[in-house]
Amino acid sequence: MDPLIASRAGRRSSEDGGYPSFASTSEPGADIYRRFQSLERLLNETRRRLQRFTELDPHVGSIEEMVFSLDDHGLVAEMFLNGLSSHLLTLQHVAYGLWETELERRFIQSLGTAASIDSYRLTPRFRRLIEREVDLLGGAKPARALFIGSGPVPVSAILLHEYLGVPVDCIDIDASAVAQSRTLLERLSLRDRIGVSLTDGAAVDASRHDMVLIALLAKPKAEILAQVSESARPDCRIICRTSLGLRTIVYEPMNPAEDLKHFRVADRRLALHHGDTISSLLLARHEP
Structure with missing residues (x-):
């Protein structure tokens, strides 16, 4: 089995955090951990952003930006993922699906004026x-x-x-x-x-x-x-x-x-x- 793919098979589903809390220390890497904690706070805000696209849209954008900026911190990212509950991850997947669905709906609605798929x-x-x-x-x-x-x-x-x-x-x-x-x-x-x-x-x-x-x-x-x-x-x-x-x-x-x-x-x-x-x-x- 591809080792990179296989690494995703062992995620824990506990509520406990899976990475050290270095945010209040001056140790090397503390800034990285603070950024991961900022990402976790964003994830915990997702539920209350679901009702309005005007709130969900920038919220998803903020999560994406954090993900893109932190994904190359391999071991810490893996610990972070393993510490997230399955419930919280499922909520993110649902929210992201709702966000994409609304983008699709708005594109289809605009087809009277959209000239090509590049308008999506x-x-x-x-x-x-x-x-x-x-x-x-x-x-x-x-x-x-x-x-x-x-x-x-x-x-x-x-x-x-x-x-x-x-x-x-x-x-x-x-x-x-x-x-x-x-x-x-x-x-x-x-x-x-x-x-x-x-x-x-x-x-x-x-x-x-x-x-x-x-x-x-x-x-x-x-x-x-x-x-x-x-x-x-x-x-x-x-x-x-x-x-x-x-x-x-x-x-x-x-x-x-x-x-x-x-x-x-x-x-x-x-x-x-x-x-x-x-x-x-x-x-x-x-x-x-």
């Missing part, structure tokens, strides 16, 4: 993500791609088509998301190149595709990956998204022991850029 606020970070994932292909150009868990704003599918010029089939289990994304693609004149269907990722037939991209929020990961392993062609490039390090505060990571039973990590591209939240794994099936 998160497009710049998704561009960098897709560029890293295209790099994972190692120069190979798929003939047809499948995107599992495309959501109401299939920005990844749109950018994948833009970068590779290939047709993309999207699937999602949410009927509302499928309807909204079809409307969006129609308005962006992309319905002939990007299709969207209401399909359970755990039952998808990936045999028509030579690239499969699995969204970070697509669940249940273990069942989806098992189905992809069973149905995809031997030469299919399979990329699965996850979160690592402090970025697991905003996105729930994969459970490698469960999700990667049928695969090994052949390569990866990590979210290291200030502003990026999602990492990508190129998966290879275990030899029979």
